[in-house]
Amino acid sequence: MQIGLVGLGRMGGNMARRLARGGHTVVAWDQNAAAVSALGADAIVGASSIDDLVARLDRPRAVWIMVPAGDPTEQTVNALATRLEADDTIIDGGNSYYKDDVRRARSLRARGVPYVDGGTSGGVWGAERGYCLMIGGPDEAVSRLTPVFRTLAPGQGDVTPTPRRHATGTAHEGFLHCGPVGAGHFVKMIHNGIEYGLMQAYAEGFDLLRNASSEALPEDARYDLNLADIAEVWRRGSVVGSWLLDLAAIALAQDPMLDRFAGRVADSGEGRWTVIAAIEESVPAEAITTALFTRFRSRRDHTFAERMLSALRAQFGGHVES
Numbered sequence: 001m002q003i004g005l006v007g008l009g010r011m012g013g014n015m016a017r018r019l020a021r022g023g024h025t026v027v028a029w030d031q032n033a034a035a036v037s038a039l040g041a042d043a044i045v046g047a048s049s050i051d052d053l054v055a056r057l058d059r060p061r062a063v064w065i066m067v068p069a070g071d072p073t074e075q076t077v078n079a080l081a082t083r084l085e086a087d088d089t090i091i092d093g094g095n096s097y098y099k100d101d102v103r104r105a106r107s108l109r110a111r112g113v114p115y116v117d118g119g120t121s122g123g124v125w126g127a128e129r130g131y132c133l134m135i136g137g138p139d140e141a142v143s144r145l146t147p148v149f150r151t152l153a154p155g156q157g158d159v160t161p162t163p164r165r166h167a168t169g170t171a172h173e174g175f176l177h178c179g180p181v182g183a184g185h186f187v188k189m190i191h192n193g194i195e196y197g198l199m200q201a202y203a204e205g206f207d208l209l210r211n212a213s214s215e216a217l218p219e220d221a222r223y224d225l226n227l228a229d230i231a232e233v234w235r236r237g238s239v240v241g242s243w244l245l246d247l248a249a250i251a252l253a254q255d256p257m258l259d260r261f262a263g264r265v266a267d268s269g270e271g272r273w274t275v276i277a278a279i280e281e282s283v284p285a286e287a288i289t290t291a292l293f294t295r296f297r298s299r300r301d302h303t304f305a306e307r308m309l310s311a312l313r314a315q316f317g318g319h320v321e322s
Contacts, residue, residue, distance in 0.1 A: 001025075001062075001148055002024070003024060003027070003062050003063070004026075004029075004054070004057050004061065004063035004064065005019075005026050005027070005029075006053065006064070006066065006076055007065060007066035007067035007076075008030040008032070008036060008038075008039065008066075009030075009067075010124050011066055011120065011123065012030070012066030013038070013039060014126050014127035015064075015066060015093075015120075015127075015152060016039055016044055018126070018130070018131075018152060019043075019148065019151055019152065020041040020043035020044050021041075022152075023043070023151075024043065024151060025043050025045065026043060026044045026045065027044075027047055027053050027056045028044055028045070028046060028053075029048070029049065029050060029052070033048075050076075050079050050080065051083065054083045059087070060087040060089065060144075061085075061088040062088070062091065062144070062148070063080055063084070063088070063089070063091065064091040064093055064118070064148075065077065065090065066093050066120075067094060068094060069095045069096045069269060073092060073096055073100075077090060077092065077104055077115075081107070081111060084111070085111075088113055089113065089115070089116060089141045089144070090108065090113060090114075090115050091116040091137075092115070092118065094120075095189075095269060095270055097185070097189075097273055098136075098184075098186040098273075101117040101136065101184075102181055105137075105181040114138050114141035116135060116137030116141050116142060116145065116184075117136040117183075117185045118135050118136075119135070119136075119184045119187055119188020119189075119191065120133060120134075120152075120188070121134075122154075126152075130153050130154025130155060130157075130174055131154070132154065132174050132175070133153055133174065133184075134175075134187040134188045134191065135149065135175065135176065135177045135178060135183075135184040136178055136180060136184030136186070137177075137180070137184070138181070139177075142177045146170075150175065153173050155173055155174060156172055156174075157174070189274055190274055190277070192268075192271060192274065193271055193273075193274030193288045195244075196274075196288055196291040196292055197287040197288045197291045199291070200291035206231075206248070206252075209227055209230060210225070210227060212224075212225055226256075228253050231245060231248050231252050232253075265299070266295070266299075272292060275288065
């Protein structure tokens with residue numbers, strides 16, 4: 001299948017390579033011309049502009065966008081909307097807010113251009129491992145794009161089987177049409193919210209292991225533990241095993257004290273949107289919310305609130321800061 005791809009960053013470039021290896025023809029464009037020329041595969045055609053990309057695609061066209069969420073995605077969708085024709089399809093594979101998908105699809109519907117949102121998980125490893133895809137959009141457009149989704153997805157892989165003997169669909173292949181426009185990014189948003197909580201649990205657990213040697217503990221209850229070895233043994237047969245734990249094991253093997261990291265943790269939006277969804281649905285999401293707030297805290301020195309707490313302790317109890 002032929003497909004256009006706009007955005008050749010860490011994920012977009014690898015997606016282009018995986019598609020080309022899978023027998024698809026990719027027409028690719030990025031604002032950085034060097035990113036286009038760096039792809040180098042015979043099945044990847046470099047475009048010089050969005051106009052050139054659209055002109056090189058056969059109708060009905062399909063253009064996959066892999067640019068940062070927010071204004072870059074908005075500008076790219078708008079640019080394509082004025083150039084594409086009825087029955088051409090726009091696929092947003094970034095981390096857009098699902099309500100933005102609904103708005104964009106409504107606008108594009110008047111032009112007869114289907115809009116598909118593709119929640120994409122796999123990061124920089126996706127070229128080899130494949131991408132877990134959570135898809136929203138109209139049935140006909142999603143069905144037409146299924147060969148692309150199937151190539152990008154990891155396939156059945158070596159995972160623990162579940163008793164889904166009579167299940168239909170494609171979830172077992174690593175991609176799923178979740179529902180109408182917005183459903184894909186909604187599922188990906190919750191996926192990333194869960195990721196926040198899982199990462200926080202691992203981080204706190206390894207912090208406890210690291211501080212087991214503290215001199216504040218009784219001497220006979222101190223343990224000088226090898227965190228890299230613990231991460232490695234947990235990867236084998238443990239109920240807390242996961243790809244995130246695999247990545248933790250790699251990080252600890254490379255840098256046991258994680259000295260090259262300052263500990264300032266960014267959030268890219270999905271965690272905030274997940275908490276907003278929890279409020280809108282009146283669903284308690286304590287772990288995810290706390291994980292998000294911990295990321296906020298990691299980017300600050302002592303806050304005014306903490307200084308106020310210290311001042312109040314001094315006022316009512318004469319407590320001195322240690």
